[in-house]
Amino acid sequence: MRSPKDMRIIQIDITNACSLGCSNCTRFCGNHKKPFFMDEGAFRRAVDSLEGFGRTIGVMGGEPTLHPKFEAFVRYLAERHPPRYRLKPLRRPVRDFIAYLRDKNYFWDESINRREGPGLWTATGKKYYEHFELIQESFSYQLINDHRNGTLHQPMLVSRKDLGIPDGEWIALRDACWVQNMWSATITPKGAFFCEVAGALDMLFDGPGGWSVEPGWWRREPRDFGEQLNWCEFCGAALSTRGRLSSDGIDDVSPTLLEMLEKAGSPRLKQGRIALLEADRVGAPNMPDTINRYIASYRERVSSENRSLFPRHVEKYRLESAAIDLAALRRNAGGDWVLLYAGQEPRSAFLADIHAWVLNPGVLYALGDRAALFNVRASALRGAAGSVDFDAFLNLWPEDKRIELPGETEAEPANPDLAEWAAFAEEHGLNSEQVRKTLEKIASDHGVKLR
Template identity: 40%
Template sequence: MKSPADMKVIQIELTNACPRKCANCTRFCGHHEEPFFMDFETFKKAVDSLKGFRGIVGIMGGEPTIHPEFKKFMEYYRDNVGYDDYSTACYEPQKDFMRHILADAWHVDYSNHRGLWTSVTPRYYEHFELIQDTFGYQLLNDHSNPSMHQTLMVTRQELGVPDDEWVKMRDRCWVQNLWSASITPKGAFFCEVAAAMDATLGGPGGWPIEPGWWKRKPSEFGDQLKWCEMCSACLAMPSRDANDETDDVSPVWAKKLEEIRSPKVQKGLVNEFDPVAYQADKHSINQKVTPYIENQDERMGKTRGRLVPQKTTHVVWLTGRLSTAEAQTLLHEAKAAKQLDAVVSQDAAQRAVAEEAGVPFFTGPDALAELAKATRTKDWVLLIQDIKVPVTVAELIGNCVFNPGVVYWRNLQGGKLQFFNVRALSLAKGADLFCIETNYPARKTVELKAQKPEDYGLSKAEMFVRRLYKRFHWLKRALLGQPVSRGPIGELRSNRIQNSL
């Protein structure tokens, strides 16, 4: 076993609510009549208690992004955990967002101390900019592709595992050794599964959430080790595809779940595991970090389409370079192509052209606010000067993931294109539509240089360079005496399974 101080990650669980009901979930989602949502004061205590921990302070659920105060929580988290590091953040468009995530996923020990575990719900899209600005490490899994979850709800006593064998197996458990300790509203725990069991079965709670709790040694875990007796993670057990939504539970667990009126039990989403028929030699003991999925590219399936721009408001900016006849032709062609929702101009005389085309017109310093209100724009705006939308641009928008916090631009023959989202933090206090880029920091003003969606994909070589760059970035900070994560020392120590207490 490991002290939490030696772990890669310690999780703060914002909630155990989740829109999914994955089979054999380590958080036991779906078994709670009333899921918890951590309050802000407890969250602050959790964050403050982990000061000095050099691994990742993870944000997890359930599904953390559905917490109603996610933005407020993350603002405090950013101010008190790690440091802002935009070196590999998602600002360029991404043809394959999962490859972008994977390029960053292999430097846990070189990250900015911040990590997010999520199933990529619509709330992820809503908080996309905040998430990219905050987390140097993200573990995404929408579970739409096969993801094999090990049976957890079987007790070792039902399987007849003797004490001497059990202690050795327990102390080499992959969850406790390779993953994380955890904080819930009920306290701090040496293991995330123990925390989930306590929350599910109405246990006594964890240790007080206070500075340094995570420095406890395995010999100090005490009564929390009783939860291991309820868990089969360290044993050779069968697995089930998460999409089955059915949990495999032993008779002891079945009784306990009935007592708490588990919603999954009431819906028939449990399968009683027969300890008598159990054959250990048919399965293997896990020693991998991610045993549930082999091809990491498959962590995102159906949700890939959720992250591309969902709705775009097309706006033509008439600068005055076109004649009235040319402007009329442009608007009629754009409208016929369903690429015209409004017209803007700094010249109020252009209103007549817009009215002739039957679309609203906006001008002046409040044009953006008035445009958003009149067209009910809540997502993306494509603002283009004096020309129709090029086919290549439409293909990019339809096939790439864009960061809502970035303004994208391209100079075109005859005009300029700007693509931005009205939810951008840079626009929160309002902005002049006719000089929109001045509201954004330089890193969030991105030129669309490439023409094809494929040009915004990461090759294997580029992914390798990204990982190499991250290590150079870490080394530079270390040499300058700036705060850093554990780096190569953590890489060697945290990936190792400890043999005993």
């Protein structure tokens, strides 16, 4: 066991609502009669209590982007706990967003910010798409897992007593628990916890709540964990059980936990999505022998079937006069991307292939001097009203959020920001051997040379 002060991440669980219903979820999504949504005051107190922690503060769910106050929470966290260095957000189109994100986590979070800054844990989806601009600007670390590939989840709702593990063996197993030793403490609406799963168990089974969310709670040592350790008796994380594919949507539970779920009125139980854990699930896959035990390769974090990050709808809007009526444009824009043009509709290889690219909805993509692609949700358009000419319209976007669309998209680099990151490191005097090696490794992973 570790003190939360020695962890790389402390989470704030802002909701346990989720659009997915994975097997053996560590937040037990789908087992609650009603999901919680942390209120704004509690979120602010949670962030403030972590003053001085100095590592990643994670926004976690459930699916945190589903929280109706997600934007306000993120802005508060980014203001109170900013990363030391801020990169420009993604602007140029990328095809392989998960590879880009891996590079960005590696360079921005691990390398130059030394893992200090806001973090997001998400399965992506509709709300991630809607908040894309804010997310890319605010989080120096993002951990995405859409759970559509072969992710294995270990049974969590398991009592060691049901598996016949005696007291003499138990304490050593518990203290070596991989979740507590590798992952996070957490804050839920019911208080602060030494372990994220303990916090989720307290929520599911209406426990006594956690420690008061006051400055420095996270400095407690394992000897101070006290009664919170009782939750480990109802948790299978420290036990050697076999994993189940997250996409099965079934929780494996031991008899004691089955009874507890019955008492809690678990909707999943009523839906037949709970299976009684057999002592050794013969034929079930072993947990992968990787550092995080869940997924074999980073690239599998987003399935190729997942289209939620790509442009959904592109409305073509031909300008009939020199003045652009912003209210009319919004009304007719279809709520997503708009291709605005004067004269002939622009043709390009990029537009023909547009649904294969991840674009930043905060950015204006210019095509020549009389056409532009933009998203109606762009922060640049908030509060904009009246009529403007085409040039004034382009100028609604700050300069670092306007780019020319590439002509030959096939020749685009896998990581379009790499040269910019190298220049950033140079400009800020961050040319340590470690930073240089990070950039060289990213370049070599993409088969290019760092200039």
